Amino acid sequence: MRKFKPLIEVDDDSLKIPEVGNWSTKKWSLMGAYCDIFTNGMRNMWNQLVYIDLFAGSGFARIKNTNRIYYSSPLIALSVPIKFDKYIFCEKDPELLFALKKRVTRLFPDQNVSFVLGDANDEIEEIRNLMPAYSKGNTRLPFCFVDPFSLELRFKTIQTLGQDLMDFLILMALYMDANRNLNNYLNDNNDKIALFTGDNNWRSEFVGYENKQRDFIKYLSDKYDQNMMDLGYIKPANKHLVRIASSNLPLYYLAFYTKHNRGNDFYKKVKKTATGQTELGL
Numbered sequence: 626m627r628k629f630k631p632l633i634e635v636d637d638d639s640l641k642i643p644e645v646g647n648w649s650t651k652k653w654s655l656m657g658a659y660c661d662i663f664t665n666g667m668r669n670m671w672n673q674l675v676y677i678d679l680f681a682g683s684g685f686a687r688i689k690n691t692n693r694i695y696y697s698s699p700l701i702a703l704s705v706p707i708k709f710d711k712y713i714f715c716e717k718d719p720e721l722l723f724a725l726k727k728r729v730t731r732l733f734p735d736q737n738v739s740f741v742l743g744d745a746n747d748e749i750e751e752i753r754n755l756m757p758a759y760s761k762g763n764t765r766l767p768f769c770f771v772d773p774f775s776l777e778l779r780f781k782t783i784q785t786l787g788q789d790l791m792d793f794l795i796l797m798a799l800y801m802d803a804n805r806n807l808n809n810y811l812n813d814n815n816d817k818i819a820l821f822t823g824d825n826n827w828r829s830e831f832v833g834y835e836n837k838q839r840d841f842i843k844y845l846s847d848k849y850d851q852n853m854m855d856l857g858y859i860k861p862a863n864k865h866l867v868r869i870a871s872s873n874l875p876l877y878y879l880a881f882y883t884k885h886n887r888g889n890d891f892y893k894k895v896k897k898t899a900t901g902q903t904e905l906g907l
């Protein structure tokens with residue numbers, strides 16, 4: 626039986642390599658498993674499969690305090706045994722995008738890849754326009770991986786892409802960001818959560834929650850699910866929770882959103898493949 630291993634260790638190639646926490650290996654295992662299951666399951670059902678990475682990075686990442694360097698999300702998506710037909714990578718740091726381009730050209734010269742330099746939220750129409758056209762006889766299904774450091778993702782961005790038929794794997798940095806910065810966000814002058822949820826009136830909804838610190842994550846998670854349901858997506862039955870291995874503290878979760886009921890099936894397969902993760906009981 627074929628088995629794709631998303632954790633691909635590499636040597637330093639002298640291009641820029643960002644440092645990341647060791648929990649990133651769990652993220653890459655999960656996103657790699659989704660890409661593999663997606664192309665494997667969808668290849669015969671759609672003419673064109675498209676991979677979009679909105680917060681792409683440089684393609685390599687080093688685990689902090691180690692010499693271990695791995696492929697990060699864009700190169701993992703390019704490595705799946707059954708390829709996507711088109712890849713679109715957006716990154717706002719010019720140095721990281723430069724390194725990514727070099728690596729893609731060297732390691733995956735035959736793949737159809739477009740690069741977008743800039744803030745994914747601002748460049749979303751360009752990203753949309755880079756997708757290959759579709760028609761009745763030439764169907765298209767994109768898979769969009771969304772991997773921000775924090776809650777800098779605007780809901781409007783997802784809304785714009787969600788107009789098209791598209792599956793999303795979204796990293797919700799709720800524990801990393803939302804919990805630590807709750808007091809800032811409750812301040813009326815701070816618009817981060819309004820942009821993240823697409824709702825300027827979110828505070829009046831949240832005011833009814835008794836334990837603010839504890840319930841903020843549940844509130845945001847439920848709100849996001851509701852937003853996605855309003856776009857026609859199915860509420861995911863489960864989400865993957867990623868924890869810091871040393872302390873077991875929760876960090877973030879990954880949620881797969883699709884308009885088709887394959888979501889639960891994919892979740893179960895990924896859970897089986899990428900061992901060790903738990904799901905968030907929200």
Ligand SMILES: C[S@@+](CC[C@H](N)C(=O)[O-])C[C@H]1O[C@@H](n2cnc3c(N)ncnc32)[C@H](O)[C@@H]1O
Binds near residue numbers: 680686698772774
């Ligand atoms: C958490 S890292 C993810 C990198 C990569 N996906 C991985 O697998 O490790 C987030 C990346 O998004 C970039 N970034 C931050 N804000 C961005 C934005 N608004 N638009 C596009 N890229 C952004 C950062 O420079 C960083 O490389």
